[in-house]
Amino acid sequence: DQQVKQNSPSLSVQEGRISILNCDYTNSMFDYFLWYKKYPAEGPTFLISISSIKDKNEDGRFTVFLNKSAKHLSLHIVPSQPGDSAVYFCAASAGYSGAGSYQLTFGKGTKLSVIP
Amino acid sequence: GAVVSQHPSWVICKSGTSVKIECRSLDFQATTMFWYRQFPKQSLMLMATSNEGSKATYEQGVEKDKFLINHASLTLSTLTVTSAHPEDSSFYICSARDSLATHTGELFFGEGSRLTVL
Numbered sequence: 001d002q003q004v005k006q007n008s009p010s011l012s013v014q015e016g017r018i019s020i021l022n023c024d025y026t027n028s029m030f031d032y033f034l035w036y037k038k039y040p041a042e043g044p045t046f047l048i049s050i051s052s053i054k055d056k057n058e059d060g061r062f063t064v065f066l067n068k069s070a071k072h073l074s075l076h077i078v079p080s081q082p083g084d085s086a087v088y089f090c091a092a093s094a095g096y097s098g099a100g101s102y103q104l105t106f107g108k109g110t111k112l113s114v115i116p
Numbered sequence: 117g118a119v120v121s122q123h124p125s126w127v128i129c130k131s132g133t134s135v136k137i138e139c140r141s142l143d144f145q146a147t148t149m150f151w152y153r154q155f156p157k158q159s160l161m162l163m164a165t166s167n168e169g170s171k172a173t174y175e176q177g178v179e180k181d182k183f184l185i186n187h188a189s190l191t192l193s194t195l196t197v198t199s200a201h202p203e204d205s206s207f208y209i210c211s212a213r214d215s216l217a218t219h220t221g222e223l224f225f226g227e228g229s230r231l232t233v234l
Binding site for chain 1: 120122125150152157158159160161162165207209211223224225226227228230
């Protein structure tokens with residue numbers, strides 16, 4: 001049972017336009033959400049996060065929106081650049097568990113291609 | 117920023133042999149590290165949580181005798197794939213959380229290690 005779902009495996013966007021990547025979750029215990037960017041054969045890189053007490057967090061060209069009632073979050077990239085082409089993973093956490101560990105549940109990722 | 121290094125980045129081994137992958141936090145201490153596995157076109161799957169000085173906690177379905185984890189210091193965790201078989205071929209990624217950081221939700225990931233078992 002997939003608790004974090006990214007239903008679009010791929011997305012193509014023209015350079016300069018907005019990229020919108022979507023993520024849905026089913027576990028109502030999740031209270032922290034993160035987006036990671038991953039290039040082939042590399043580990044993921046943290047992009048932006050949002051706590052469940054907020055509905056929006058912005059960092060430069062990246063904005064994450066959270067709709068708790070719909071259990072949905074999205075990542076907006078404006079303007080999109082060719083260097084943004086990568087796989088984007090949505091991840092969720094139910095906060096601390098055990099002795100301060102921090103576990104993430106990942107979606108399958110969405111491959112973003114920004115066309116020059 | 118914080119750096120996590122994995123070694124080796126790529127390894128090929130014969131079926132039946134054991135392979136050790138190292139994960140180091142280079143500029144911070146990590147009491148907890150995580151090991152993930154990624155199959156092509158799949159999400160990162162958490163295999164186990166590695167705790168410094170104690171036994172690792174394995175996720176359901178992960179064989180602890182096959183995937184040995186040792187977290188002997190605050191900056192090093194190792195994953196040993198014992199008696200590797202072709203189905204163990206995958207991309208293994210570790211992550212670490214700065215022990216002194218507040219709850220920001222950020223984990224720092226290694227570069228990943230691609231294991232190919234012939």
